[in-house]
Amino acid sequence: MIASVEAPAESHNGSDGPLLSIENVTVQYPSKRWRSPDFLALKGVSLDIRAGETVGLVGESGSGKTTLGRAVLGLAPVTTGLIRYDGQVISAMNRKQRRTLSDEIQVVFQDPYTSLNPALTVLDILTEPLLTAGTRRAEAEQRVKDLLEQVHLPRDASNRLPREFSGGQRQRIAIARALCRDPRLIVCDEPVSALDLSNQSRVLDLFIEIQERTGVSYLFVTHDLSVVRYISHRVAVMYKGEIIETGDAAKVTTQPQEPYTQRLLLAAPVPDPARQASRRAARQKFSAQLRVAGPIDNRAS
Numbered sequence: 524m525i526a527s528v529e530a531p532a533e534s535h536n537g538s539d540g541p542l543l544s545i546e547n548v549t550v551q552y553p554s555k556r557w558r559s560p561d562f563l564a565l566k567g568v569s570l571d572i573r574a575g576e577t578v579g580l581v582g583e584s585g586s587g588k589t590t591l592g593r594a595v596l597g598l599a600p601v602t603t604g605l606i607r608y609d610g611q612v613i614s615a616m617n618r619k620q621r622r623t624l625s626d627e628i629q630v631v632f633q634d635p636y637t638s639l640n641p642a643l644t645v646l647d648i649l650t651e652p653l654l655t656a657g658t659r660r661a662e663a664e665q666r667v668k669d670l671l672e673q674v675h676l677p678r679d680a681s682n683r684l685p686r687e688f689s690g691g692q693r694q695r696i697a698i699a700r701a702l703c704r705d706p707r708l709i710v711c712d713e714p715v716s717a718l719d720l721s722n723q724s725r726v727l728d729l730f731i732e733i734q735e736r737t738g739v740s741y742l743f744v745t746h747d748l749s750v751v752r753y754i755s756h757r758v759a760v761m762y763k764g765e766i767i768e769t770g771d772a773a774k775v776t777t778q779p780q781e782p783y784t785q786r787l788l789l790a791a792p793v794p795d796p797a798r799q800a801s802r803r804a805a806r807q808k809f810s811a812q813l814r815v816a817g818p819i820d821n822r823a824s
């Protein structure tokens with residue numbers, strides 16, 4: 524695995540501004556139970572993503588990572604704040620207006636076993652978004668051949684059903700589907716966490732390869748720090764609905780400034796025994812520092 528990817532040299536959208544700009548966004552889920560308060564899942568989150576950039580969103584379970592990805596996709600209610608895409612405010616768009624963005628913003632979900640329609644062949648899964656957009660069938664079928672090649676699946680994959688593929692191969696089909704209409708931003712929600720380690724690194728390499736070729740940006744949601752370090756240019760760390768630290772991926776994942784990020788780093792599993800020993804020593808040192816510094820909630824805002 525490489526240490527971290529090179530930052531994109533320049534914006535692909537021809538402007539100096541970010542491709543995606545999340546500005547002070549709050550998401551409040553309405554309570555489903557009588558007299559219980561609404562739940563504030565995001566508390567004033569701000570984050571930019573430039574064209575061609577991968578921003579990794581990391582944090583423990585329940586910190587709000589998926590909610591932020593869903594807010595970008597228009598699937599979680601933005602209560603206050605704004606989300607701009609290429610300068611245009613998208614957070615206030617209705618469903619019909621959002622549909623016009625499906626060429627631009629796509630998603631790859633965690634579970635390749637449930638994200639693909641089991642009754643459709645790969646050809647049907649991949650031609651459907653193209654035919655819906657008005658592409659002629661012959662052209663759509665040629666495009667599917669190209670897409671299968673791009674994600675390193677054999678051309679005869681077209682005629683098979685999702686159940687005939689392994690988890691890693693299914694995730695490649697899901698990636699091909701996300702690529703159908705040449706998006707400029709893909710929200711990746713834990714796209715490798717259901718895969719075994721060797722498939723994880725192959726699929727991560729595929730994401731990087733696609734980005735190098737197309738200049739697509741990724742908002743990459745994961746709880747796994749080694750994944751985030753591998754794939755991201757920058758990392759944003761979420762804690763209880765807030766972004767508490769952002770910065771260069773290599774720096775945040777090796778020299779985090781915030782005690783919470785330090786704790787997250789120390790809690791990450793390390794298979795190599797020598798590294799485990801040094802991790803244990805670091806953990807003990809960090810615990811001693813914490814005893815002096817006070818509880819981890821006392822982080823800088």
Ligand SMILES: Nc1ncnc2c1ncn2[C@@H]1O[C@H](COP(=O)(O)OP(=O)(O)OP(=O)(O)O)[C@@H](O)[C@H]1O
Nearest residue numbers: 552562564582583584585586587588589590591746
């Ligand atoms: N539709 C919903 N209605 C009410 N609360 C929700 C809803 N979706 C998420 N939440 C709550 O919002 C908080 C953030 O959830 P979210 O799924 O964004 O976290 P996460 O960081 O992605 O967690 P994980 O890594 O486990 O997926 C959690 O406390 C969750 O219970």
